[in-house]
Amino acid sequence: MNETILKASTLKKEIASQTTESIQDFLSKLKDKMQQVFHLRGDINQYAQQRGLPPFVLREIMDTNPLSIGIPKEYGGRGAVMAENLALLEAASYESLALSLTFGINSALFLQPVGKYATHEAKSEVFKRFLENKTMGGLMITEPDYGSDALNMQTSFTEEDQFYNLNGKKHWAGLTGWAEFWLLTARQQTEKGDLQRDIDFFICDVTQPGQTIKVEEFYDNLGLYQIPYGRNHIDVRIPKTHKLIPHSTGVKMMLDLLHRSRMQFPGMGMGFIQRMLDEGMNHCKQRLVGGKSLFSYDQVQERLSKLQASFTVCSAMCANSAKNAGVEKDLTGIGIEANAVKSVITDLMQQAAQSVTQLVGAKAYRNSHIAGRGITDSRPFQIFEGSNDILYAQISEGVVKQMKRLKEANLFNFLKENPLTSRSADQLKDLFNFKLDLQLPQRKLVELGQILGRVISMDMVHKLADEGFRKDLIDGGIQMLHQDIQQLMGSFHLNPQLQVVEDYQDNSSWLKYSV
Incomplete structure (x- = not known):
């Protein structure tokens, strides 16, 4: 008995120490632990070729209590400070994008919404388990159909006495089969059997009776081997105390949650892009081709300079999110900004991995090389939490809606007055000083969204420059974005509307015309 009390007392002291030390010291301990498990006691390049992680790796890393960053101070955590959370994601993604995403799932998709919307009773129980038992949590929204x-999800719930009964299927939830806690989304079933429009969130604890989630299938995800994904059958009874309480509607709560999560993607991108930059530069400086350093070739300089520019753009996004995406803020209405941040940074992540793989060559075309697996690990970031094509289209739809409301047809005039783009508009006037067709086809909405996303990113870089960030890197970031915008505008102004030929097999064999 005394030994148990002593262990509990020691654990509380350790947690208190971890939650009061500086963020630099906190992250330093995490980095030391990652160095041990990924490079000294084992080899991350070998782990990356297998599903999951060796138990000791996750255990050792979780012993540093990294997820305490997402827990409010009044519940024993570090305070859910956005800058600290981004720094955690950055530190992890330099070593492992999968580990960083694991932290991101826990913090952005579980701990932050629980801290903001759950009852005191639920928060006390959940946060205690996270701090003392190093447990994990995730979010289930997506369904097979x-x-x-x-918004048309079919997972439903009914109400009885002190419980909610949830039934349905969810899939592609990161940490499937691992997490003990889940935020489950469902729509209430009416007496007629219809489903209400609004969406509610419930905290499910799979260790409790009646809350077991059955994993019907584990998926063979192409990348991110260390994170399990799958299809889940939901048939659970959730205590009424474990339903999240929206400040207005459930849909708005979901938007607040998802927008905040998208604003944290730069944290995962930051360490990853820096690692790609470091790997690329180190390889090119060491490699000799034709008797001279690969680093000295002009095309190599082009690739490396773009990697460095991506590093700057991501830095600007992190600084912006740290200031504007805290849990205390209502992010329901920042769809344009959040979509721009998520889509642009994930495009840059994929480009970074592709570019370093190209620089390194065949040696990188392996799962055991960080650049090669970086291609498949970063690719789903362009898909989950909103496919980039959809997010780009939504950016344009949001801008067009605002322009109609303002009765402004000139794109430059609109961008000049919009707080997300006002800093960059003048230098782009020649590109945007035209009357925008407000009835754009979908493909043009996507193209325009890609352009606007980069203009918004350019504004963030200008604001980072105001804070004193080094000028040569700022210049590189601005130049890359300007070049991207020019190229995208060229495509945007082309009008051909290619259409799919459904019966293309008829009279289309090249062999027939080769004689």
């Missing part, structure tokens, strides 16, 4: 169409 309703991916991007989340």
Whole structure:
């Protein structure tokens, strides 16, 4: 008995120490632990070729209590400070994008919404388990027949006495089969059997009776081997104390949650892009081709300079999110900004991995090389939490809606007055000083969204420059974005509307015309 009390007392002291030390010291301990498990006691390049992680790796890393960053101070955590959370994601993604995403799932998709919307009773129980037992949590929204169409999800719930009964299927939830806690989304079933429009969130504890989630299948995900994904059958009874309480509607709560999560993608991108930059530069400086350093070739300089520019853009996004995406803020209405941040940074992540793989060559075309697996690990970031094509289209739709409301047809005039783009508009006037067709086809909405996303990113870089960030890196970031915008505008102004030929097999064999 005394030994148990002593262990509990020691654990509380350790947690208190971890939650009061500086963020630099906190992250230093995490980095030391990652160095031990990924490079000294084992080899991360070998782990990356297998599903999951060796138990000791996750245990050792979780012993540093990294997820305490997402827990409010009044519940024993570090305070859910956005800058600290981004720094955690950055530190992890330099070593492992999968580990960083694991932290991101726990913090952005579980701990932050629980801290903001759950009852005191639920928060006390959940946060205690996270701090003392190093447990994990995730979010289930996506369904087999309703991916991007989340508002029409079919998982339903009914109410009885002190419980909610949930029934349905969810899939592609990161940490499937691992997490003990889940935020489950469902729509209430009416007496007629219909489903209400609004969406509610419930905290499910799979260790409790009646709350077991059955994993019907584990998926063979192409990348991110260390994170399990799968299809889940939901048939659970959730205590009424474990339903999240929206400040207005459940849909707005979901938007607040998802927008905040998208604003944290730069944290995962930051360490990853820096690692790609470091790997690329180190390889090119050491490699000799034709008797001279690969680093000295002009095309190599082009690739490396773009990697460095991506590093700067991501830095600007992190600084912006740290200031503007805290849990205390209502992010329901920042769809344009959040979509721009998520889509642009994930495009840059994929480009970074592709570019370093190209620089390194065949040696990188392996799962055991960080650049090669970086291609498949970063690729789903362009898909989950909103496919980039959809997010780009939504950016344009949001801008067009605002322009109609303002009765402004000139794109430059609109961008000049919009707080997300006002800093960059003048230098782009020649590109945007035209009357925008406010009835754009979908493909043009996507193209325009890609352009606007980069203009918004450019504004963030200008604001980072105001804070004193080094000028040569700022210049590189601005130049890359300007070049991207120019190229995208060229495509945007082309009008051909290619259409799919459904019966293309008829009279289309090249062999027939080769004689």
